[in-house]
Amino acid sequence: MDEIVDKAALTAASKPTPNAQLKRPTREQAEAAVRTLLLWSGDDPSREGLLDTPKRVAKAYSELFEGYGQDPHEVLGRTFEEVAGYDDMVVVRDIEFHSHCEHHMVPIIGRAHVGYLPDGRVLGLSKIARVVDIFARRLQTQESMTAQVADAIQESLEPRGVAVMIEAEHMCMAMRGIRKQGSTTLTTTFTGAFRDEPAEQMHFMSLVNSAKK
Ligand SMILES: [Zn+2]
Known part of the structure; x- marks a missing residue:
């Protein structure tokens, strides 16, 4: 029971x-x-x-917290651009967001990196950032938010796989002295081919990390 x-x-x-x-x-x-x-x-x-x-x-x-009133599936829509022949990875990097932890209602400040492997169709690039924002504007744990962004894209677009990596600083830790300021938490969620094929995962990670100096 x-x-x-x-x-x-x-x-x-x-x-x-x-x-x-x-x-x-x-x-x-x-x-x-x-x-x-x-x-x-x-x-x-x-x-x-x-x-x-x-x-x-x-x-x-x-x-x-306006994300509670917004539906990510509505934003992602049911119509997608058909792209015959393009099936390489699409990665949108460094999507900045502000959220709040569900334990203390204190800010989580971070960046999301989202990749997917198209299966004949792609998303408008701004839609990925909108979806991150919808989930950010709710009370969150970083782990849930990472999974929610991946699941929403997987369910709407039905690509061969989705990869989401979030790096964020939790003010509830920084301000309360539990952790040093500036330390970040990393979370990842992989679906489909990203989950099943380590090479795709590594490709995603290398594209995300190539942005950093
Ligand atoms: Zn907290």
Whole structure:
């Protein structure tokens, strides 16, 4: 019984979709929550400099987390450019993103590198960056985000394989002194031919690393 519950939870975690069942609070309730956090931090929400802060924070949250209202499959679309004869690797490197860790709601700042092996059709290049951004604008773990970007592209485009590498700095570690500032975490997800053929994986890694000095 427990196992079934765990599997369901795992599926939900790997593919977070906006949950229509959740009742969102009103903006006023969100602002009241910010005032509570200001008090919890030890400051006075009624002092002049903080008067508009709850309103600003609520507004900022709707931008920073707008990924919940966006569907990566819609962005990737159902129509793709047909490219007869081109089946070499496509790599988009250094897609900068800002996300927030789901454990502390503190920024994760990083770059994503995405590659795929076309199977007769390709994506508009800007779409890959949009998909990274949608998943970044949700609460994340770096591992989940890496898998989510790979899965979304794999499911929509159905290429021969997808490779995603994310390098990011976690402010919850840097700021709380758990790790030295500037240390990054690397995560990778490989699907299809990237998972099955080490040579394709190495080719992807060498293209990603060739960008660095
Ligand atoms: Zn954290």
